Amino acid sequence: MNAKTALCKALLDDEVLNVKNCFRTIGLTNCSREVSRMVEKPFNVIVSRTPRQGKSKYGSSVTWIDYKLNKTNYNQAGIAKMKEYILKNISK
Numbered sequence: 461m462n463a464k465t466a467l468c469k470a471l472l473d474d475e476v477l478n479v480k481n482c483f484r485t486i487g488l489t490n491c492s493r494e495v496s497r498m499v500e501k502p503f504n505v506i507v508s509r510t511p512r513q514g515k516s517k518y519g520s521s522v523t524w525i526d527y528k529l530n531k532t533n534y535n536q537a538g539i540a541k542m543k544e545y546i547l548k549n550i551s552k
Contacts, residue, residue, distance in 0.1 A: 461549065461550055461551075462549060463486055463487060463488055463494070463498070464498045464499075464545075464549075465545065465546055465549040465550060466485070466486045466487075467482075467486055467488065467494060467495070467498055467499060468498075468499060468503075468542045468545060468546055469546055469550075470485065470486065471495075471499060471507065471527070471528070471529035471542075472529065472539065472542060472543065472546070474528070474529070475528075476526045476527065476528050477491055477495070477526070477527045477528075478491060478512070478524050478525060478526050478527065479491050479492075479524055479525075480524070482494075482527075491525075491527060492525060492527075495507050495527050499529075499542070503538035503539075503541045503542050503545075504537070504538045504541075505529065505530070505534075505535040505538035505539065505542070506530050506532070506534060506535060507527050507528065507529055507530065508527070508528050508529075508530050509525050509526070509527060510525065510526040510528070511523065511524075511525055512524050512525065512526055
């Protein structure tokens with residue numbers, strides 16, 4: 461499975477992705493760029509971006525973005541294309 465297939469599958473499985481878990485599970489180091497380049501543009505879907513804030517284990521303020529695929533009517537055609545893409549590339 462390639463990274464684009466894994467990214468599509470994660471979003472279709474309703475996973476919330478961010479920089480940390482995207483790197484750990486998929487191996488992509490720049491989640492924001494890859495969501496746009498690998499998913500939104502080719503499949504014409506909208507992925508929501510939720511800004512988050514927290515503290516590091518050392519008490520410093522940190523911010524990040526969570527990415528989630530919107531299951532809206534607008535995205536239905538793109539979601540179907542994503543499913544087709546996964547089926548074609550899952551065994552590669």
